[in-house]
Amino acid sequence: MSNNRVSRRQFLGYTLTGVGGFMAAGMLMPMVRFAVDPILQQHEGGDFVLTDQAVADITEEPVRVDFTFEQTDAWYVSEATSSAWVYKEGDKLIALSPVCKHLGCTVNWAGDPEHPTQFFCPCHAGRYEKNGQNIAGTPPLGPLDEYDVREQDGFVAIGVVKENTLVV
């Protein structure tokens, strides 16, 4: 026989260590996975919704662009429609949220004939400059929110809402 014979005691030792190792790993692996999960979590920053508005048709005049996304309210999943006011500043696309910062009405571009180059809120006559800056003396206390926006295959894609970055 060969000279490195495995004794019965050694064989049992190896087997038990091996099996025990697998069992320990089986318990530890999920724990480790749970512990590091927050790091592995994918960030959905690239959550852009494609609209049917061609970028080529966008001018310096804000136009309303609608987009739909799924909205979950407890168990109720519905398709929600939102819109944005999109215009070009030079070559840069800009999308502003139409939600009035006063009490949440929907603002319109040139909604007031007396101020054709401003956003107008019909509820309490709030007004905003084209870049979303609220006009002093009208009810809103802050500028309109902004959307992340980009061009995708020639169409406007709208991302997450963020605070206005155009107003200094």
Next chain:
Amino acid sequence: MHFIGKEINQYLSQQEYVDTAVVPLLPLDLSATGMKLSAGASEYLHSLTALLEKQFKGRILLLPPISYAKIANRQRIADEITEELKQTAFKHVFYLTTDSEWRTIESLKNVLWLPAIPIEDMDQSFKKSVMEDQLRQVLPLFTKEWSHHS
């Protein structure tokens, strides 16, 4: 604003700005022949009021629809809701309905009667443009009322 707990809190703190109540009046017809039409009208009224609320969120409080059987006494409903609304600070109250019988009730002001459009078979984008057309007919009535009394 919607008639839900969270937004009522906001309403209570901003009553001076939210001066208009919107009450949808919804007839129920549960007979085998009338049910489909009634449901379609309900869907239409619901979409329209939801759009209206979105546009004027900061100035109107959209109450849940008052639903009644088709034989209901409209005059009695009108009196009761008017009485209830007297306890509030609303300066304007609008009633939206698809039920033509309300046109005979004289005591209610600002009843907007709209013939229901069957929207159930339309695809999403067509439905949206139809409803926005409808909304555009209603909006001026609100702004007119507001500019008269403020």
